[in-house]
Amino acid sequence: MKPAMTTDDSSIAIAANTDAKVMPALRRPQLDDAKAIHGLIRACPPLDVNSLYVYLLLAHHHPDTCVVAQAPGGELQGFVSAYVPPATPDVLFVWQVAVHESARGLGLGGAMLRSLFERPSLSGVRFIETTVGPDNAASRGMFSSLARRLKTQINESALFETHHFGEQAHEEERLLRLGPLALPG
Ligand SMILES: CC(C)(COP(=O)(O)OP(=O)(O)OC[C@H]1O[C@@H](n2cnc3c(N)ncnc32)[C@H](O)[C@@H]1OP(=O)(O)O)[C@@H](O)C(=O)NCCC(=O)NCCS
Numbered sequence: 001m002k003p004a005m006t007t008d009d010s011s012i013a014i015a016a017n018t019d020a021k022v023m024p025a026l027r028r029p030q031l032d033d034a035k036a037i038h039g040l041i042r043a044c045p046p047l048d049v050n051s052l053y054v055y056l057l058l059a060h061h062h063p064d065t066c067v068v069a070q071a072p073g074g075e076l077q078g079f080v081s082a083y084v085p086p087a088t089p090d091v092l093f094v095w096q097v098a099v100h101e102s103a104r105g106l107g108l109g110g111a112m113l114r115s116l117f118e119r120p121s122l123s124g125v126r127f128i129e130t131t132v133g134p135d136n137a138a139s140r141g142m143f144s145s146l147a148r149r150l151k152t153q154i155n156e157s158a159l160f161e162t163h164h165f166g167e168q169a170h171e172e173e174r175l176l177r178l179g180p181l182a183l184p185g
Pocket of ligand 1: 044045046047095096097098099100103104105106107108109110111136137138139140141142143145
């Protein structure tokens with residue numbers, strides 16, 4: 001299955017390739033997706049499982065910076081949450097990326113991320129930021145791949161340290177910053 005992308009304008013973008021697997025449709029999340037997003041996150045350790053209310057807020061306030069991937073049968077196979085921090089309008093902060101185990105390794109995570117940059121509302125983004133735990137090879141691999149495809153570099157620095165998580169046993173989360181991204185042609 002290869003991601004055959006179209007711009008994400010909330011429309012359905014389904015493509016099949018020679019594997020005869022069907023790429024899920026990438027679109028903005030809606031309120032009715034929150035329950036399924038919550039279930040997907042629960043199925044995707046090591047992601048922190050936020051309350052269902054958080055996913056309602058993301059669908060309500062940030063649909064333009066979030067993506068769901070919906071299989072033709074209706075099930076949600078992927079989700080990206082992201083937002084533009086108010087103080088840095090040229091940054092897209094990617095919060096969570098989840099791909100159901102059954103759909104991993106097929107390019108869906110990368111395709112969801114890249115679909116965000118095809119949205120006209122995000123044409124002003126020049127940097128992508130995210131945080132990553134020290135041992136999350138999949139996340140690191142996905143963002144390295146994204147940087148390669150966008151022909152840009154990654155800088156890594158400390159951000160959230162273990163003591164910031166208080167009593168919660170949580171590994172540090174280091175900041176990855178990709179960019180600058182090329183201006184749209
Ligand atoms: C991380 C995750 C979203 C990747 O989804 P995916 O659809 O399998 O990723 P893709 O197929 O798009 O792969 C994108 C790149 O990441 C690399 N990658 C994917 N999984 C990897 C792994 N386990 N180890 C190393 N690299 C990996 C791929 O090789 C690919 O690189 P390439 O383009 O150079 O071939 C998925 O593994 C997941 O949901 N993990 C659990 C939750 C999580 O850790 N999320 C990330 C933190 S926000």
